[in-house]
Amino acid sequence: MESRVLKPILAVYVALFILFLYGPFFILTILSFQQGPEGGPQFPIIEWSTYWYRHIFGLTEASRVAPLPVGQAMTRSLILAFMTMVTSTVLGVMSAQAFRKKFKGSDIVFYLIVLGMITPGLLTGLGVALVSKNIFNVDRHWWSTAFVSHVVYTFPFAFLVMLAILNRFDASVEEASWSLGVSPMRTFRKVTFPLIFPGVLSSMLFAFTLSYDEFSRTLLSSNEQTLPLAIYGTFAVEIHPNIFAFGVLTTLFSFSLLAVYAILMGLSVRRAKKIAIQEEIG
Amino acid sequence: MTAEAHIFRLDAVSKRYGVTVALDNINLSVERNEYVSLLGPSGSGKTVLLRTIAGFETPDEGRIEINGRDVSSLPAHERGIGFVFQNFALFPHLSVADNIGFGLANRNDPLPHDEIVDRVSDIIKLVGLEGLGARGVGQISGGQKQRVALARTLVTEPKLILLDEPLGALDANLRGRMRNELRAIRERLGVTFLHVTGSETEALAMGDRVIVLDRGHIAQFDHPDHVYSKPATPNVAKFLNRYNMFDGSISGSAFKSEYGDLAFIQKTKSDHPAYAVRYDRVAVDSDGSAGKGPSLPANFIASEYLGSSIMYFFEAIGGKVIEVEHHLSHGAPKTFEPKKSYRLRWKPEDAIVFG
Numbered sequence: 001m002e003s004r005v006l007k008p009i010l011a012v013y014v015a016l017f018i019l020f021l022y023g024p025f026f027i028l029t030i031l032s033f034q035q036g037p038e039g040g041p042q043f044p045i046i047e048w049s050t051y052w053y054r055h056i057f058g059l060t061e062a063s064r065v066a067p068l069p070v071g072q073a074m075t076r077s078l079i080l081a082f083m084t085m086v087t088s089t090v091l092g093v094m095s096a097q098a099f100r101k102k103f104k105g106s107d108i109v110f111y112l113i114v115l116g117m118i119t120p121g122l123l124t125g126l127g128v129a130l131v132s133k134n135i136f137n138v139d140r141h142w143w144s145t146a147f148v149s150h151v152v153y154t155f156p157f158a159f160l161v162m163l164a165i166l167n168r169f170d171a172s173v174e175e176a177s178w179s180l181g182v183s184p185m186r187t188f189r190k191v192t193f194p195l196i197f198p199g200v201l202s203s204m205l206f207a208f209t210l211s212y213d214e215f216s217r218t219l220l221s222s223n224e225q226t227l228p229l230a231i232y233g234t235f236a237v238e239i240h241p242n243i244f245a246f247g248v249l250t251t252l253f254s255f256s257l258l259a260v261y262a263i264l265m266g267l268s269v270r271r272a273k274k275i276a277i278q279e280e281i282g
Numbered sequence: 283m284t285a286e287a288h289i290f291r292l293d294a295v296s297k298r299y300g301v302t303v304a305l306d307n308i309n310l311s312v313e314r315n316e317y318v319s320l321l322g323p324s325g326s327g328k329t330v331l332l333r334t335i336a337g338f339e340t341p342d343e344g345r346i347e348i349n350g351r352d353v354s355s356l357p358a359h360e361r362g363i364g365f366v367f368q369n370f371a372l373f374p375h376l377s378v379a380d381n382i383g384f385g386l387a388n389r390n391d392p393l394p395h396d397e398i399v400d401r402v403s404d405i406i407k408l409v410g411l412e413g414l415g416a417r418g419v420g421q422i423s424g425g426q427k428q429r430v431a432l433a434r435t436l437v438t439e440p441k442l443i444l445l446d447e448p449l450g451a452l453d454a455n456l457r458g459r460m461r462n463e464l465r466a467i468r469e470r471l472g473v474t475f476l477h478v479t480g481s482e483t484e485a486l487a488m489g490d491r492v493i494v495l496d497r498g499h500i501a502q503f504d505h506p507d508h509v510y511s512k513p514a515t516p517n518v519a520k521f522l523n524r525y526n527m528f529d530g531s532i533s534g535s536a537f538k539s540e541y542g543d544l545a546f547i548q549k550t551k552s553d554h555p556a557y558a559v560r561y562d563r564v565a566v567d568s569d570g571s572a573g574k575g576p577s578l579p580a581n582f583i584a585s586e587y588l589g590s591s592i593m594y595f596f597e598a599i600g601g602k603v604i605e606v607e608h609h610l611s612h613g614a615p616k617t618f619e620p621k622k623s624y625r626l627r628w629k630p631e632d633a634i635v636f637g
Contacts, residue, residue, distance in 0.1 A: 179365035180385030
């Protein structure tokens with residue numbers, strides 16, 4: 001039988017996939033419970049402790065290991081990710097809405113938008129830095145030039161998500177609303193938006209996480225450090241397990257974002273499913 | 283007739299999609315308080331016509347007047363019409379009552395909340411949806427959805443309601459019931475219905491008048507009995523699905539076809555010659571000789587029992603299937619032998635000839 005050969009191969013493949021996906025995080029988590037401040041970022045674990053977690057929050061006695069310089073960087077990153085999320089999602093919804101009708105040059109506009117996620121980040125960052133200073137005489141900041149490069153990068157993702165959602169959207173409910181005397185603006189607010197909301201949520205999640213994680217574009221387009229830059233900066237000195245502890249905490253934060261997304265999504269999907277099931281019974 | 287009598291009027295309306303002509307110079311006016319059905323095969327442009335009146339499509343040329351007002355350049359939400367969709371297009375995120383009240387609550391001049399509640403509960407009674415107001419629209423049956431779609435439109439009190447194959451998504455039983463209800467509701471409210479359908483029985487049964495659309499132009503606009511018994515063009519006769527049609531040409535007082543010369547009395551002017559005779563006007567004769575009057579030989583294939591009548595299927599020369607309908611009130615069904623040759627006859631005055 002074919003499956004007798006194929007099944008073990010696929011099993012190994014999946015196992016490898018999971019190993020590479022979660023293996024590093026698993027090791028990182030173990031090492032973050034290394035003893036401190038003497039214990040280094042390697043095996044064996046001298047003694048299990050939560051020292052490095054306390055270290056991050058400044059709850060340990062002063063030692064030769066300096067606290068992680070991430071406080072300000074994290075605030076910047078969170079604000080920047082939020083700004084990017086809102087801007088990219090609004091742009092994504094609006095442009096995907098525009099693409100529901102074929103307009104002149106829509107093909108070209110489509111590729112121009114998508115180009116933003118394909119262009120190499122480091123070069124885009126460099127370009128933004130050069131152009132802003134030399135042509136527009138704008139200083140590089142995380143909230144100006146870096147923000148723009150983040151939007152250019154995340155907007156295509158939001159756009160593609162919304163395009164997929166609107167592709168499957170049945171426009172007759174909008175026409176029904178117009179025929180009842182409701183203006184197109186109000187129709188969008190009262191009919192279209194609630195129905196495409198799951199897609200909007202996905203766009204927001206994409207834009208937020210991509211921006212929060214962004215390194216290459218930010219490196220040259222921002223004058224200040226965002227979180228990924230700050231963490232990278234600490235590597236240059238010496239690596240202590242406090243970085244691992246921090247990694248665990250940020251990952252947990254990402255998971256909690258995902259959980260919120262899943263709950264919101266579950267609510268709207270459950271409503272849709274309820275409708276679908278009853279439709280079948282009815 | 284004064285302009286006041288018309289609920290809507292189309293003036294030389296045309297619409298093209300690339301090279302395809304969807305609407306070809308349509309002139310049409312429909313009176314107030316009338317049930318008009320719009321019949322056409324798929325691709326005849328009937329849905330485009332409806333959507334153009336509604337304002338969902340913009341015509342390339344022509345003028346549209348609704349309620350004495352030129353609405354050609356007005357968007358759909360300012361035309362004051364109602365539209366009922368084939369798939370109902372209910373708002374899936376709203377309850378039955380919220381669906382029905384949606385228009386009143388979200389217009390540019392929304393009604394006060396109390397009045398909306400009153401009007402919604404009135405219309406819920408009218409269409410027979412009592413007790414279902416709080417349900418989600420996913421929690422009701424197909425027939426009930428149809429009623430919600432209708433109620434949602436009726437409650438905004440348009441003078442003209444456009445229905446796009448509104449019964450198409452319902453099963454046969456329900457369709458019959460909803461037909462009667464639609465007519466009853468329309469008569470009670472005195473609005474004009476323009477009902478698009480691909481079903482000739484539905485069109486004839488429901489319309490006070492019937493428009494037959496053929497490839498983007500109006501082939502006939504008349505009372506159902508006239509459309510039925512005096513189709514204006516060969517294509518109208520074809521859509522009605524009640525006529526045996528023969529190709530050929532007119533020469534003198536006979537119609538030359540591959541079945542020989544067929545006699546007729548009257549003819550209708552048309553670019554395409556055709557000879558039509560209704561299913562129920564054909565008689566079957568076991569005597570194979572030609573005799574007098576139009577007739578042709580054909581082999582019996584099968585019969586189909588329809589309750590009040592029975593359909594016989596015959597095969598003529600060249601494999602052409604000829605249908606004969608025998609009303610059981612006119613006598614007991616006859617039995618024919620399969621593959622045996624019979625002669626099909628009709629009276630020349632029953633033939634409808636185009637040419």
